[in-house]
Amino acid sequence: MEVITTKHEIRRLVWDARCGGRRVGVVPTMGALHEGHLSLVQASAAACDMTIVTIFVNPTQFGPHEDFAKYPRDLAADVAQLVPHKVDALFAPPLDEIYRPGHSTFVDPPAVAEPLEGAFRPTHFRGVATIVLKLFQLIPADVAFFGQKDYQQSLVIRHMVEQLDLSIAIQVCPTIREPDGLALSSRNVYLNTAERQQALALYRALRKCVEQYRQGCSRVAELQGNMHSLLLEAGIAGIDYAVVVDRNSLQPIDSANDDSVALIAARVGKTRLIDNLLFS
Amino acid sequence: MEVITTKHEIRRLVWDARCGGRRVGVVPTMGALHEGHLSLVQASAAACDMTIVTIFVNPTQFGPHEDFAKYPRDLAADVAQLVPHKVDALFAPPLDEIYRPGHSTFVDPPAVAEPLEGAFRPTHFRGVATIVLKLFQLIPADVAFFGQKDYQQSLVIRHMVEQLDLSIAIQVCPTIREPDGLALSSRNVYLNTAERQQALALYRALRKCVEQYRQGCSRVAELQGNMHSLLLEAGIAGIDYAVVVDRNSLQPIDSANDDSVALIAARVGKTRLIDNLLFS
Numbered sequence: 001m002e003v004i005t006t007k008h009e010i011r012r013l014v015w016d017a018r019c020g021g022r023r024v025g026v027v028p029t030m031g032a033l034h035e036g037h038l039s040l041v042q043a044s045a046a047a048c049d050m051t052i053v054t055i056f057v058n059p060t061q062f063g064p065h066e067d068f069a070k071y072p073r074d075l076a077a078d079v080a081q082l083v084p085h086k087v088d089a090l091f092a093p094p095l096d097e098i099y100r101p102g103h104s105t106f107v108d109p110p111a112v113a114e115p116l117e118g119a120f121r122p123t124h125f126r127g128v129a130t131i132v133l134k135l136f137q138l139i140p141a142d143v144a145f146f147g148q149k150d151y152q153q154s155l156v157i158r159h160m161v162e163q164l165d166l167s168i169a170i171q172v173c174p175t176i177r178e179p180d181g182l183a184l185s186s187r188n189v190y191l192n193t194a195e196r197q198q199a200l201a202l203y204r205a206l207r208k209c210v211e212q213y214r215q216g217c218s219r220v221a222e223l224q225g226n227m228h229s230l231l232l233e234a235g236i237a238g239i240d241y242a243v244v245v246d247r248n249s250l251q252p253i254d255s256a257n258d259d260s261v262a263l264i265a266a267r268v269g270k271t272r273l274i275d276n277l278l279f280s
Numbered sequence: 281m282e283v284i285t286t287k288h289e290i291r292r293l294v295w296d297a298r299c300g301g302r303r304v305g306v307v308p309t310m311g312a313l314h315e316g317h318l319s320l321v322q323a324s325a326a327a328c329d330m331t332i333v334t335i336f337v338n339p340t341q342f343g344p345h346e347d348f349a350k351y352p353r354d355l356a357a358d359v360a361q362l363v364p365h366k367v368d369a370l371f372a373p374p375l376d377e378i379y380r381p382g383h384s385t386f387v388d389p390p391a392v393a394e395p396l397e398g399a400f401r402p403t404h405f406r407g408v409a410t411i412v413l414k415l416f417q418l419i420p421a422d423v424a425f426f427g428q429k430d431y432q433q434s435l436v437i438r439h440m441v442e443q444l445d446l447s448i449a450i451q452v453c454p455t456i457r458e459p460d461g462l463a464l465s466s467r468n469v470y471l472n473t474a475e476r477q478q479a480l481a482l483y484r485a486l487r488k489c490v491e492q493y494r495q496g497c498s499r500v501a502e503l504q505g506n507m508h509s510l511l512l513e514a515g516i517a518g519i520d521y522a523v524v525v526d527r528n529s530l531q532p533i534d535s536a537n538d539d540s541v542a543l544i545a546a547r548v549g550k551t552r553l554i555d556n557l558l559f560s
Contacts, residue, residue, distance in 0.1 A: 011447060019299035098445075104391040105409070105443035111384040129385070130444075137445040140420075163385040164410075165378075165417040167291060 001082060002089045007098075007138050010091045014052065014139050022049035026141040026168075028132060031055040031092075032072040032186035033081045036176040040145040043173050045086035052139055053082060054091040056098060060106070061127030072186055091139065098134065106130045110159035115250050116263060117152050117274070120240045125156050132157055136168050143169040147176070149183050151263060151276040152250060175275070177203065183275045190271040199268045201234030205242065206277040209262045213279055218256040220244045231266060238267030247278060281362060282369045287378075287418050290371045294332065294419050302329035306421040306448075308412060311335040311372075312352040312466035313361045316456040320425040323453050325366035332419055333362060334371040336378060340386070341407030352466055371419065378414065386410045390439035395530050396543060397432050397554070400520045405436050412437055416448050423449040427456070429463050431543060431556040432530060455555070457483065463555045470551040479548045481514030485522065486557040489542045493559055498536040500524045511546060518547030527558060 004010045017024050025044030029037050037053075044051040055078055062068035075092060082090060106126050113125035136144065146154045154172045161170055176184045181203040182196070191199055205227040212223060227242040246253055247261040258280035265274045284290045297304050305324030309317050317333075324331040335358055342348035355372060362370060386406050393405035416424065426434045434452045441450055456464045461483040462476070471479055485507040492503060507522040526533055527541040538560035545554045 007445060100443070102391070103443050105440050106388040107444075108386040108388045108406075111382070126388075134445045137447060140447075160385050163380070163383050164387075165287060165414045167417060167420075 001079070001087045003079070004089050004091050005093050005097065007093065010052070010089065011138050011140070013089060014050075014141060017050045018140060018142070023143075024048055024050045024052065024139075024141040026052045026054065026135070026139045026144045028054045028056075028135050028144060028146070030057045030071065030186065031075065031078050032189075033078045034176075034184045034186065036147050036149060036184040038081065038085065039176050040147060040173050041082065041085045041087060043171065044143070044145050047171075048141075048143065050088045051086060052089050052091055052141065053087050054135055054139070056091075056093060056131065056135075058127055058131040059095070059099070060130055061124050063121055063123060066121075067187075067190075072189055091135075098131070107133050107160060107164075109156050110163055112152070112159050112250055113156045115245075116241055116243070117265065120265065125153070128153055129156060129160050133160065133164070133166070136161075136166055141168055143171055145171050145173055147174075148172050148278075149175040149185065149275065151261065155248070155250065181207075183273075185273065187271055187273065191268065195269040195271065198234050198236055199271075199273055201231050201236055202264050202266060202273055202275040203277075204234075205230040206262050206264060206275060209244065210277050210279055213256050213260070220253055220256055220260075223256060223262070227262065227264065231264070236266050236268055238272075240265040240267070240272070242266070244279075281359070281367045283359070284369050284371050285373050285377065287373065290332070290369065291418050291420070293369060294330075294421060297330045298420060298422070303423075304328055304330045304332065304419075304421040306332045306334065306415070306419045306424045308334045308336075308415050308424065308426070310337045310351065310466065311355065311358050312469070313358045314456075314464045314466065316427050316429060316464040318361065318365065319456050320427060320453050321362065321365045321367060323451065324423070324425050327451075328421075328423065330368045331366060332369050332371055332421065333367050334415055334419065336371075336373060336411065336415075338407060338411040339375070339379070340410055341404050343401055343403060346401075347467075347470075352469055371415075378411070387413050387440060387444075389436050390443055392432070392439050392530055393436045395525075396521055396523070397545065400545065405433070408433055409436060409440050413440065413444070413446070416441075416446055421448055423451055425451050425453055427454075428452050428558075429455040429465065429555065431541065435528070435530065461487075463553075465553065467551055467553065471548065475549040475551065478514055478516055479551075479553055481511050481516055482544050482546060482553055482555040483557075484514075485510040485544060486542050486555060489524065490557050490559055493536050493540070500532075500534055500536055500540075503536060503542070507542065507544065511544070516546050516548055518552075520545040520547070520552070522546070524559075 025048035107129035109129040260279040263276040305328035387409035389409040540559040543556040
């Protein structure tokens with residue numbers, strides 16, 4: 001696996017591969033790799049002739065009081081995790097290769113960026129859309145792989161790609177979970193033992209919600225109320241949202257259906273976690 | 281010359297040419313073609329193996345009270361003008377091929393979009409940056425050609441390309457003028473005979489400004505004052521700006537130098553005209 005740090009080299013590699021008729025997949029990450037990321041790498045390796053992984057902790061998607069500075073970084077460990085996989089190149093640029101002084105051009109993201117995470121992290125998706133667009137320019141791949149764990153992010157990226165005519169397909173892969181159900185996240189390392197236990201309530205609440213729907217309850221007010229109760233019972237007071245909304249628009253609905261999705265964002269101790277579950 | 285109206289076809293054409301080792305140039309226009317546009321076509325034909333012209337009157341770069349509805353459109357006349365030139369394809373998509381209902385993703389343009397035109401047409405460069413980025417995705421050319429007549433636009437596009445890592449070179453070609461000095465513009469057709477005569481004052485003021493600088497006057501306040509006086513003497517009261525600024529940042533300066541540019545925007549009758557002149 002080649003490690004590339006310059007824009008010029010990565011673009012050349014991918015362009016030549018594409019023109020040579022090879023199908024190229026890209027897996028954009030912020031490092032701190034776990035099995036969730038590796039499942040994306042496997043999906044790309046299975047579907048493509050060349051797989052590029054990117055590692056870049058993108059400052060513009062962190063709010064001023066968020067964890068940019070302390071976000072886990074360990075390139076050597078990440079490389080070690082990637083080596084057993086069919087990865088052709090790792091693109092790990094330094095900060096100033098991506099953002100130069102005076103950077104002021106951003107992607108104003110699609111409407112689907114506004115609710116939920118957009119309400120709690122007002123500039124987050126602007127940063128995400130901007131870095132993803134930049135990476136797609138540097139790495140003109142056939143297909144990019146993202147995890148369903150960041151459900152709203154995957155919608156933001158899909159809509160951006162459609163609306164800005166980017167020539168890349170977006171494939172969203174299932175959330176990978178610990179055996180006890182906790183969705184894998186690079187931020188799980190922040191959790192102490194008690195918080196790690198509490199954090200299970202997110203998935204438990206989501207599963208209960210979908211079960212209740214399948215048993216005949218489609219009243220969103222009731223489904224949401226039950227998720228809140230379950231989280232509070234587990235001692236999680238910092239609930240940013242626990243909602244059932246339309247899976248395409250993320251707009252509120254009164255009555256759930258097979259096109260609904262349940263999403264939770266909650267702070268467990270000082271760590272903010274998100275998770276989601278589709279109704280079908 | 282092939283006329284293409286779908287995103288799928290134009291992308292295929294350009295991609296295949298690029299992978300075949302051909303150098304591709306693109307000339308984005310809003311139609312109503314004149315010798316200014318044709319000079320860009322000639323520049324592309326001279327430097328590239330394949331030249332694509334685009335014609336699309338982009339609604340998102342017009343303000344709510346601007347001339348989107350009455351902007352001159354005559355595809356047959358445009359095609360006739362292009363036929364004698366070495367143009368491989370004309371991309372002339374219908375509106376709904378480019379903007380679908382619910383379009384909400386935009387490029388928030390670089391800081392250089394803020395002064396001058398940005399102050400008088402607050403959403404203009406957002407629309408320009410968005411359509412140009414979209415066209416560059418659909419037409420992954422080696423180089424794009426723009427006219428210096430829209431000086432600030434060329435800076436906005438250059439900075440956007442740099443900051444979003446778009447893989448295209450931007451070439452800015454000299455302003456083409458009528459024999460009497462009026463910069464060619466699709467909007468000149470709006471001028472009646474008296475206004476056409478008045479409009480000459482823009483270039484006259486710009487030339488006088490640069491001449492005075494070359495004769496030793498570098499006081500920007502004086503240079504700008506003289507431009508205003510000359511415009512007012514010609515009966516042009518609707519001066520949006522007549523300034524001398526830094527040619528790279530468009531920021532105000534006290535003392536002119538070889539890196540300065542003079543820019544004017546003024547309304548002649550109901551027609552808003554712009555023009556500019558570099559100090560060296």
